Amino acid sequence: xxxxxxxxxxxxxxxxxxxxxxxxxxxxxxxxxxxxxxxxxxxxxxxxxxxxxxxxxxxxxxxxxxxxxxxxxxxxxxxxxxxxxxxxxxxxxxxxxxxxxxxxxxxxxxxxxxxxxxxxxxxxxxxxxxxxxxxxxxxxxxxxxxxxxxxxxxxxxxxxxxxxxxxxxxxxxxxxxxxxxxxxxxxxxxxxxxxxxxxxxxxxxxxxxxxxxxxxxxxxxxxxxxxxxxxxxxxxxxxxxxxxxxxxxxxxxxxxxxxxxxxxxxxxxxxxxxxxxxxxxxxxxxxxxxxxxxxxxxxxxxxxxxxxxxxxxxxxxxxxx
Amino acid sequence: xxxxxxxxxxxxxxxxxxxxxxxxxxxxxxxxxxxxxxxxxxxxxxxxxxxxxxxxxxxxxxxxxxxxxxxxxxxxxxxxxxxxxxxxxxxxxxxxxxxxxxxxxxxxxxxxxxxxxxxxxxxxxxxxxxxxxxxxxxxxxxxxxxxxxxxxxxxxxxxxxxxxxxxxxxxxxxxxxxxxxxxxxxxxxxxxxxxxxxxxxxxxxxxxxxxxxxxxxxxxxxxxxxxxxxxxxxxxxxxxxxxxxxxxxxxxxxxxxxxxxxxxxxxxxxxxxxxxxxxxxxxxxxxxxxxxxxxxxxxxxxxxxxxxxxxxxxxxxxxxxxxxxxxxxxxxxxxxxxxxxxxxxxxxxxxxxxxxxxxxxxxxxxxxxxxxxxxxxxxxxxxxxxxxxxxxxxxxxxxxxxxxxxxxxxxxxxxxxxxxxxxxxxxxxxxxxxxxxxxxxxxxxxxxxxxxxxxxxxxxxxxxxxxxxxxxxxxxxxxxxxxxxxxxxxxxxxxxxxxxxxxxxxxxxxxxxxxxxxxxxxxxx
Numbered sequence: 001x002x003x004x005x006x007x008x009x010x011x012x013x014x015x016x017x018x019x020x021x022x023x024x025x026x027x028x029x030x031x032x033x034x035x036x037x038x039x040x041x042x043x044x045x046x047x048x049x050x051x052x053x054x055x056x057x058x059x060x061x062x063x064x065x066x067x068x069x070x071x072x073x074x075x076x077x078x079x080x081x082x083x084x085x086x087x088x089x090x091x092x093x094x095x096x097x098x099x100x101x102x103x104x105x106x107x108x109x110x111x112x113x114x115x116x117x118x119x120x121x122x123x124x125x126x127x128x129x130x131x132x133x134x135x136x137x138x139x140x141x142x143x144x145x146x147x148x149x150x151x152x153x154x155x156x157x158x159x160x161x162x163x164x165x166x167x168x169x170x171x172x173x174x175x176x177x178x179x180x181x182x183x184x185x186x187x188x189x190x191x192x193x194x195x196x197x198x199x200x201x202x203x204x205x206x207x208x209x210x211x212x213x214x215x216x217x218x219x220x221x222x223x224x225x226x227x228x229x230x231x232x233x234x235x236x237x238x239x240x241x242x243x244x245x246x247x248x249x250x251x252x253x254x255x256x257x258x259x260x261x262x263x264x265x266x267x268x269x270x271x272x273x274x275x276x277x278x279x280x281x282x283x284x285x286x287x288x289x290x291x292x293x294x295x296x297x298x299x300x301x302x303x304x305x306x307x308x309x310x311x312x313x314x315x316x317x318x319x320x321x
Numbered sequence: 322x323x324x325x326x327x328x329x330x331x332x333x334x335x336x337x338x339x340x341x342x343x344x345x346x347x348x349x350x351x352x353x354x355x356x357x358x359x360x361x362x363x364x365x366x367x368x369x370x371x372x373x374x375x376x377x378x379x380x381x382x383x384x385x386x387x388x389x390x391x392x393x394x395x396x397x398x399x400x401x402x403x404x405x406x407x408x409x410x411x412x413x414x415x416x417x418x419x420x421x422x423x424x425x426x427x428x429x430x431x432x433x434x435x436x437x438x439x440x441x442x443x444x445x446x447x448x449x450x451x452x453x454x455x456x457x458x459x460x461x462x463x464x465x466x467x468x469x470x471x472x473x474x475x476x477x478x479x480x481x482x483x484x485x486x487x488x489x490x491x492x493x494x495x496x497x498x499x500x501x502x503x504x505x506x507x508x509x510x511x512x513x514x515x516x517x518x519x520x521x522x523x524x525x526x527x528x529x530x531x532x533x534x535x536x537x538x539x540x541x542x543x544x545x546x547x548x549x550x551x552x553x554x555x556x557x558x559x560x561x562x563x564x565x566x567x568x569x570x571x572x573x574x575x576x577x578x579x580x581x582x583x584x585x586x587x588x589x590x591x592x593x594x595x596x597x598x599x600x601x602x603x604x605x606x607x608x609x610x611x612x613x614x615x616x617x618x619x620x621x622x623x624x625x626x627x628x629x630x631x632x633x634x635x636x637x638x639x640x641x642x643x644x645x646x647x648x649x650x651x652x653x654x655x656x657x658x659x660x661x662x663x664x665x666x667x668x669x670x671x672x673x674x675x676x677x678x679x680x681x682x683x684x685x686x687x688x689x690x691x692x693x694x695x696x697x698x699x700x701x702x703x704x705x706x707x708x709x710x711x712x713x714x715x716x717x718x719x720x721x722x723x724x725x726x727x728x729x730x731x732x733x734x735x736x737x738x739x740x741x742x743x744x745x746x747x748x749x750x751x752x753x754x755x756x757x758x759x760x761x762x763x764x765x766x767x768x769x770x771x772x773x774x775x776x777x778x779x780x781x782x783x784x785x786x787x788x789x790x791x792x793x794x795x796x797x798x799x800x801x802x803x804x805x806x807x808x809x810x811x812x813x814x815x816x817x818x819x820x821x822x823x824x825x826x827x828x829x830x831x832x833x834x835x836x837x838x839x840x841x842x843x844x845x846x
Contacts, residue, residue: 178445178453185431185442192429195391196443196493197414311432319393 007147009268014156015226016271017264018163019044019218023242024249024256025166026214032174032251033207034187034312036090039079039097040215041239047072047219049105052119052230053112055126061224064126068223069216075101076212084204087316098239106232119223119230128157128225159221166214170253183207187310190317200317218242237293244296250307266292342405344369344501344532345390350399352385359385361556363399367549369500372523372533374543374564377553377576381777383536384426386553387503391423392416403501417444419501422494426506428486432479436472436489437461440496457496464495468525469518484515491522502526503534508542509775512632513803520546538576538777540569552576573778587789590813593622594656596797597643597766602651602662604638604821612638613649614821620766620797625788627812627829628801630841635821636801637682640770643799644679645672656765673702678759680752682770682801688755689743696725696739699758732757733783749780756784760791767791770801785811805834819843 023040030037050071055064075097082093106117113119133154140150174180182203186193190200222238223230241263249255270288277283343366352360359382367373377383388394390401392410401408403419410416416423430439437457445453458474465471470488478486487507494502504523508516523533523546535547543550544564551561552575560575597620604613613635620626628636641647648664655675661667669679681687689698700709700721711717725739732753734746743751752772759767769788773781788811792798802808808815809829817824817840824840 176450178448178450181438181442181445181450185434188431188433189429192431192439192442195413195423195425195429197412197417198443 004147007151009272011152012268012271013261013265014152014160016267017261018160019221019226019238020242020245020260020263021163021257022166022214022218022221023239024245024260025170025253026211026218027243027246028170028251028253028256029207029214030211031246031313032187032310033183033204034190034310034315035083035204035208036094036314037079037211038091038094038243039075040242041235041237042098042101043072043075043212043215044219044222044235044239045101045105046075047216048223048234049109049119049230051220052122052223053109055122055224056120056229059124059126061126061128064224065220068220069213072216072219073209073212076208080205080208083316084201087318090314102233109230117232122224122228127228128159130155130157157225159217159225162217167253167257174253187312190312194319241292241296244299247307248299251310263292266295341369343367344404346402348400348402350386350389350396352389352394352396358556363558365551365558365561367532367534369532370527370530371548372527372535372546374547374550375534375536375553376538376540376543376550376572381553382556383553384505387423387505387536390416390503391421417497420499421501421503422497422499424487424490424494424502424504424507426509428490430478430486430489433477435475435477437474439478439489440493444497460496461492464492467529468522470522483510484512484518487511487519501532505536507535508537508539540572543572544569576778585785585789585810590624590792592624593795595619595621596656597799598654600652602642602649602653604642604647604649612821616823618816618823620799622795622797623792624813625792625798625800625811627808627815628799628818629805629808629815629837630818632803634818636818640682640768640801643677643768644681645669669702676765677768678762678764679768680755680759680770680772684751684755689751691744692742694740694742695729695754696722698743698754699725699728703762728757728761748775749777752776752784753780756787760787763794764796766797766799768799771803773804773807805837817841
């Protein structure tokens with residue numbers, strides 16, 4: 001394996017890890033505020049569809065982005081309404097969101113475009129184009145640094161850079177701002193926030209809205225950056241993998257980057273080497289494709305360290321006394 | 322001439338005091354939940370710089386009243402006046418800005434935040450944390466010096482003892498400039514030493530002119546620290562008196578509406594044959610700390626052995642081993658028969674079959690399932706008894722409900738409704754349910770841990786009476802309590818535990834609080 005191949009795999013890992021990273025950070029905001037969200041999958045799917053559809057019709061990726069975020073946000077608000085205002089079961093609400101998105105997107109796609117539940121192929125400005133960073137072509141031939149900069153770091157769409165910028169930003173918001181302090185507190189012990197005279201409901205809705213925006217970016221990236229248009233079930237369980245990564249990262253933003261990139265790397269490897277020959281046995285393509293999902297199960301089963309979720313997670317807040 | 326002037330000055334001072342507005346005045350506060358009148362036309366005046374006690378049985382409406390004052394509930398009728406101003410308190414924010422701080426019975430702290438983060442939560446100065454934290458750190462240092470409220474600002478709450486967590490709650494209120502502090506059952510979770518420290522803090526706060534409302538059902542605390550005291554009973558304020566002019570007996574009578582005997586009347590014990598023999602019992606916990614270091618004791622039929630001691634000196638472990646849910650080494654014999662201590666051949670159920678009943682220290686976790694109905698709770702541990710089965714597959718639910726109804730009436734559980742979940746009963750009534758379940762089996766040995774913790778006075782009297790009755794029926798009773806008064810009035814013999822060992826045994830009539838206190842501190846052997 002030469003250096004160029006490694007850079008290519010890493011480059012692919014970044015692309016594949018980006019939607020996971022955005023979704024993972026989306027889940028982080030919600031769960032840190034005490035609202036479990038297994039509906040990330042549905043929100044991404046909704047965003048993928050609306051961004052794909054609007055980009056196809058208008059020819060503008062940016063309008064697609066707006067529509068994608070809007071679609072994701074509408075589902076986020078459904079989840080918020082069910083789990084914050086009506087104090088419903090957050091898991092059931094999340095499952096409902098996933099089913100809703102899964103059926104709704106295909107149905108509307110078929111009704112609008114008649115292409116078997118997909119949106120038309122996107123091209124040109126309807127997609128987010130790779131951005132070539134300044135100097136990328138100039139340093140291309142410099143050994144080591146050249147390929148790293150021009151292939152791995154440069155040449156991604158704006159959403160990839162946004163996703164990576166979100167990591168320090170999320171960290172800063174969570175741990176350095178008043179909003180972050182209150183957000184974390186409301187996920188740990190909402191009573192402490194309530195007795196301090198701060199609205200639990202408003203805080204949780206804000207968190208769920210941020211989740212909507214970030215999951216919307218993730219879905220939009222799938223349809224307009226990674227692929228060229230929406231296809232049925234195109235999220236393929238990424239919402240759940242993002243959740244596993246969130247647990248793996250113990251609800252912290254910087255480890256979330258590592259966890260999602262690990263999943264991205266696994267996917268990149270299985271795309272590049274469908275069959276891995278270990279001498280004794282050859283790992284079949286099915287196995288390699290299953291690896292991210294196997295890792296998800298392993299993480300969710302709690303094999304990797306002790307992950308303590310936010311203490312008030314999953315519990316609707318009922319004011320007592 | 323000089324005298325006249327002095328008199329004049331004195332009169333002016335008195336006049337000023339008389340016209341000084343009360344820190345808090347409630348006028349005709351009423352609040353109903355459905356058909357239950359939690360507060361009925363309550364009026365109190367609390368003068369600044371005083372400690373005012375509110376005492377009453379569980380469910381008397383004390384906490385409801387304070388929740389109204391802190392903006393959790395809206396009163397149906399009545400007025401709140403703060404420092405001479407009529408004040409509306411629709412939410413906690415309004416209460417905070419009116420200068421009211423509340424220390425809840427169950428702390429409202431974020432466990433994995435630092436002390437400092439908890440203090441500023443909700444009272445930050447701007448969108449960024451750094452300046453707020455720096456300011457709070459400085460302020461905390463000042464408060465710590467002023468009021469003996471020392472807490473490490475960078476420690477996580479979960480690392481702190483309960484007493485320190487409570488200090489954080491007080492600091493939170495002071496940081497928000499509260500000059501009226503409400504404490505709801507503050508000593509319920511504290512060790513005696515921590516409670517003493519709390520009272521010193523409260524005294525300091527009073528000296529600085531803060532007004533304190535102390536809600537409790539412990540008469541001793543009222544007598545020790547308050548200036549004035551109000552008594553609540555069934556949602557009504559039955560009396561407000563100066564503490565110096567009242568007595569515990571009078572307050573107790575006002576609370577329950579009849580005379581209560583704080584001392585248990587019992588005949589001398591008539592001990593029979595030995596029921597429980599414990600020899601060289603040792604328990605090592607999961608952190609490999611030796612919790613019981615060779616306990617020897619015996620209890621005979623018809624006597625009560627009281628275990629006195631500061632909480633955490635091995636009493637809980639002793640109960641757990643005897644009750645069959647902790648492992649130990651050594652020998653325990655019941656009526657001469659050895660019982661298994663390894664946990665391999667025994668559990669709580671097999672202990673019960675041997676005639677050991679257990680009223681656990683923590684009734685919420687070990688004694689009851691709070692979400693289950695009273696009738697279900699009434700048979701836990703005995704649910705396999707033939708009497709509760711209709712046939713091989715089906716339990717006789719109707720029979721159990723009927724049995725529970727009768728037991729509830731015998732034990733004066735209020736309300737006597739078997740279908741109500743355990744959590745809807747007050748602490749005293751929950752305890753009566755546990756007691757009814759365990760006592761009515763006429764056990765050979767009854768283990769009782771903290772039988773009256775969080776229980777109101779009327780129920781305490783009842784519970785004590787039933788324990789003595791069981792003794793007179795010939796049961797051996799092991800009583801563990803941190804309340805020395807309880808140990809002294811109930812026990813026929815008193816053993817004092819300290820650091821996993823029995824420091825010695827005394828007869829209640831031949832010892833006093835001072836000697837027991839020294840033994841509890843590990844001083845006298």
